[in-house]
Amino acid sequence: xxxxxxxxxxxxxxxxxxxxxxxxxxxxxxxxxxxxxxxxxxxxxxxxxxxxxxxxxxxxxxxxxxxxxxxxxxxxxxxxxxxxxxxxxxxxxxxxxxxxxxxxxxxxxxxxxxxxxxxxxxxxxxxxxxxxxxxxxxxxxxxxxxxxxxxxxxxxxxxxxxxxxxxxxxxxxxxxxxxxxxxxxxxxxxxxxxxxxxxxxxxxxxxxxxxxxxxxxxxxxxxxxxxxxxxxxxxxxxxxxxxxxxxxxxxxxxxxxxxxxxxxxxxxxxxxxxxxxxxxxxxxxxxxxxxxxxxxxxxxxxxxxxxxxxxxxxxxxxxxxxxxxxxxxxxxxxxxxxxxxxxxxxxxxxxxxxxxxxxxxxxxxxxxxxxxxxxxxxxxxxxxxxxxxxxxxxxxxxxxxxxxxxxxxxxx
Amino acid sequence: xxxxxxxxxxxxxxxxxxxxxxxxxxxxxxxxxxxxxxxxxxxxxxxxxxxxxxxxxxxxxxxxxxxxxxxxxxxxxxxxxxxxxxxxxxxxxxxxxxxxxxxxxxxxxxxxxxxxxxxxxxxxxxxxxxxxxxxxxxxxxxxxxxxxxxxxxxxxxxxxxxxxxxxxxxxxxxxxxxxxxxxxxxxxxxxxxxxxxxxxxxxxxxxxxxxxxxxxxxxxxxxxxxxxxxxxxxxxxxxxxxxxxxxxxxxxxxxxxxxxxxxxxxxxxxxxxxxxxxxxxxxxxxxxxxxxxxxxxxxxxxxxxxxxxxxxxxxxxxxxxxxxxxxxxxxxxxxxxxxxxxxxxxxxxxxxxxxxxxxxxxxxxxxxxxxxxxxxxxxxxxxxxxxxxxxxxxxxxxxxxxxxxxxxxxxx
Numbered sequence: 001x002x003x004x005x006x007x008x009x010x011x012x013x014x015x016x017x018x019x020x021x022x023x024x025x026x027x028x029x030x031x032x033x034x035x036x037x038x039x040x041x042x043x044x045x046x047x048x049x050x051x052x053x054x055x056x057x058x059x060x061x062x063x064x065x066x067x068x069x070x071x072x073x074x075x076x077x078x079x080x081x082x083x084x085x086x087x088x089x090x091x092x093x094x095x096x097x098x099x100x101x102x103x104x105x106x107x108x109x110x111x112x113x114x115x116x117x118x119x120x121x122x123x124x125x126x127x128x129x130x131x132x133x134x135x136x137x138x139x140x141x142x143x144x145x146x147x148x149x150x151x152x153x154x155x156x157x158x159x160x161x162x163x164x165x166x167x168x169x170x171x172x173x174x175x176x177x178x179x180x181x182x183x184x185x186x187x188x189x190x191x192x193x194x195x196x197x198x199x200x201x202x203x204x205x206x207x208x209x210x211x212x213x214x215x216x217x218x219x220x221x222x223x224x225x226x227x228x229x230x231x232x233x234x235x236x237x238x239x240x241x242x243x244x245x246x247x248x249x250x251x252x253x254x255x256x257x258x259x260x261x262x263x264x265x266x267x268x269x270x271x272x273x274x275x276x277x278x279x280x281x282x283x284x285x286x287x288x289x290x291x292x293x294x295x296x297x298x299x300x301x302x303x304x305x306x307x308x309x310x311x312x313x314x315x316x317x318x319x320x321x322x323x324x325x326x327x328x329x330x331x332x333x334x335x336x337x338x339x340x341x342x343x344x345x346x347x348x349x350x351x352x353x354x355x356x357x358x359x360x361x362x363x364x365x366x367x368x369x370x371x372x373x374x375x376x377x378x379x380x381x382x383x384x385x386x387x388x389x390x391x392x393x394x395x396x397x398x399x400x401x402x403x404x405x406x407x408x409x410x411x412x
Numbered sequence: 413x414x415x416x417x418x419x420x421x422x423x424x425x426x427x428x429x430x431x432x433x434x435x436x437x438x439x440x441x442x443x444x445x446x447x448x449x450x451x452x453x454x455x456x457x458x459x460x461x462x463x464x465x466x467x468x469x470x471x472x473x474x475x476x477x478x479x480x481x482x483x484x485x486x487x488x489x490x491x492x493x494x495x496x497x498x499x500x501x502x503x504x505x506x507x508x509x510x511x512x513x514x515x516x517x518x519x520x521x522x523x524x525x526x527x528x529x530x531x532x533x534x535x536x537x538x539x540x541x542x543x544x545x546x547x548x549x550x551x552x553x554x555x556x557x558x559x560x561x562x563x564x565x566x567x568x569x570x571x572x573x574x575x576x577x578x579x580x581x582x583x584x585x586x587x588x589x590x591x592x593x594x595x596x597x598x599x600x601x602x603x604x605x606x607x608x609x610x611x612x613x614x615x616x617x618x619x620x621x622x623x624x625x626x627x628x629x630x631x632x633x634x635x636x637x638x639x640x641x642x643x644x645x646x647x648x649x650x651x652x653x654x655x656x657x658x659x660x661x662x663x664x665x666x667x668x669x670x671x672x673x674x675x676x677x678x679x680x681x682x683x684x685x686x687x688x689x690x691x692x693x694x695x696x697x698x699x700x701x702x703x704x705x706x707x708x709x710x711x712x713x714x715x716x717x718x719x720x721x722x723x724x725x726x727x728x729x730x731x732x733x734x735x736x737x738x739x740x741x742x743x744x745x746x747x748x749x750x751x752x753x754x755x756x757x758x759x760x761x762x763x764x765x766x767x768x769x770x771x772x773x774x775x776x777x778x779x780x781x782x783x784x785x786x787x788x789x790x791x792x793x794x795x796x797x798x799x800x801x802x803x804x805x806x807x808x809x810x811x812x813x814x815x816x817x818x819x820x821x822x823x824x
Contacts, residue, residue, distance in 0.1 A: 023475040060499055063435040065506035075513055076498035079491035086488035094477035101487055
């Protein structure tokens, strides 16, 4: 993607569904966009469908078929964003802000043909650039694109964020703002940890780990694209004009800390395949079966149970649709004896660029949790994150004590 | 438009908004379509937006602007048909009927760029033909198209009927059925004339007159296209499997009658421009002013009032948005003295291919109305229709007595 030449900086603003749910909210969004344009920027807004529109359309489809064709579901859902983009453009024009709306197709969002989870292949932003040159605000439908056969596709989870970041990359935008119903990214979930505070800035890598570990504010896909094309991201409130949280390259961060945030995820389940022969390639076979179901494994541990036999344990999202028969097949596939499912588990993730360079962190985490008499069932660590699997009842207490020990107390 | 070669006869079925308003109705429509396909036809269905969707979208737009851009309004409204087409395709597939939905763009509906009232320029039915060759039912969004700049357009009033008939012409369809919430075309409005009966068949010309004179069952545009391309039309119930009314070339009608129907229209107003100098071109100037407002004049009469001065009187639809200032301008334009508006008027139209060849019909109409002591304010006649302007209070009685004298009693 080659950034197009434009005479003013481009700001891409993405409004989520809750932020355009009513005519009044659409008007508020239009006002904010008008102010940004008046400040001397080209503005591209990416919109989601209004409020619950997508859910309502999905419900209609489900009333007609338990397995609607993915192609038609994409066509159906795409209508939601088309409505909100036209309405926002109407609201902007009413405020005296020249505006034009584009569907995914008109905006040049070209995807592969995997309906309901399409990937953006490229962006042909000619019409967008032309409209910006004509000093129009461009309102672009999020979540949708078109494949090489002119079939309508949708981008799946986090789709509108992905549209916004990809368009920002294609236009060489100065920034891409994800405007939503929270004021920014927090050091922990404030509902769980009342002392959590908003993060001023963090790195793409940190945000990526947090997104993949259950922080609902941004989807990992959009962060990946932002990192790849070095698009400065901001997560901020759609209704209040406050700075929000900047997500940027590591080198641009003023403040470097060891631990950036403590995130939690209780919507997970633990699955164990018991008494598997200790042979090379066993883990790969488990991954293969899970891959068929498009299941994202959060964590996998292989431990010797008794001689020559291992237990393989992994954590999957609670939404993963695994039937008993699938598990049975997996057991057979790897030559195990049986399987166990445990829903009473939750993840505590300690995220930060400094985790790998501070060898004492892991020990500190264990002692904090031990003091609280919280049992760690499983543990995994990477450069940026240490994940502990605990009981659900221990989650809030664990998050609070780790937040206090690692973030409220400066550990650097 | 060159009919494409297909191995089975093509039936185009158009479902109005009330016929796809709920999942249950969509399922009913799908069943009917499936039966038609099982009978050995290629089926193309054209759908309107579900129930009140179009009105609801219009209301949203009006909440944001009293004058929404026509381009954006077209984008907004087009989403309604996109939803219903996807849902119908899902319902068909669930019944085991292979189906694919197409937007106006995908269906090759190319229009001019007059947003909100676009005219179809041509149809490129390649994708439709390909899908029919693949033995799919094609579900096509009515009411919408795309102009040469890939902008979404809508076709205005009667748009979905127009889509259906134009696609039927492009495919050389054996028939085009307009399926709606009435069982067919009637000899009069049954609410006004209880003895009215369903017409088995009538000519394009008769239907065209009736459509332009306020019969709400079909829009004149679609009838004109059907006549031009000789597409056999059927108006029938969407829910009951009954024959409906055939609309066809005059030569194909088995039964030729003098008077086909008595239609009424109370949603009209009479406007008079008084004391206009008797000069050539005056009527043209009135038409010019009305043309600016896109107003369809039903009837115009010019009568001498006193020496050298005429009164010009015309009937316009009740919905015609004429302000007092517009009328004032019209008076100045033609050098008249003043104007009058009369809303207490209604039209009685006597329609039939035989009217011009039966010179006694006009006299019969006048004597029937005279017997009822109904005053005829204005009168106009053409080859196929005689229109009488009466008071609203006389409308029902006039319609009943004319229906009895001209249709219930065989006049041929």
